[in-house]
Amino acid sequence: MADDPEHGIIQLRMEDGGEADVYYSRAESKLTSVSFTHFAxxxxxxxxAQLATSLQAVVIPQEGGREPLSRLLSAGSTTGSRRR
Incomplete structure (x- = not known):
């Protein structure tokens, strides 16, 4: 993937200690998909949530998740920026 300009991976670490791998794809210099893995x-x-809002995108949780996304969104905010 390192030599492929249309696909990539970024590793994020947030101030609260949370981490994630972010995989992305693009075509013609436009972002076509983003996938976050290993995050809480x-x-x-x-x-x-901010990325989905700014891109007017949807979040599709992977099957087998431990909690419904709506519960994570209502319980997981650290900034208070979440719409309810």
Whole structure:
């Protein structure tokens, strides 16, 4: 993937200690998909919500998640920026 300009991975670490791997794809210099893995509630979930809002995108949780996304969104905010 390192030599592929259309796909990439970024590793994030947030101030609250949360971490995630972020995989992305792009075509013609436009972002086409983003996938966050290995993250929990807190600042990273806030970032996912902010990104989805700014891109007017949807968040599709992976099957087998331990909690419904709506519960994570209502419980996981550290900034208070979440819409309810």
């Amino acid at each position: 509630t807190g600042a990273l979930l806030d970032l996912v």
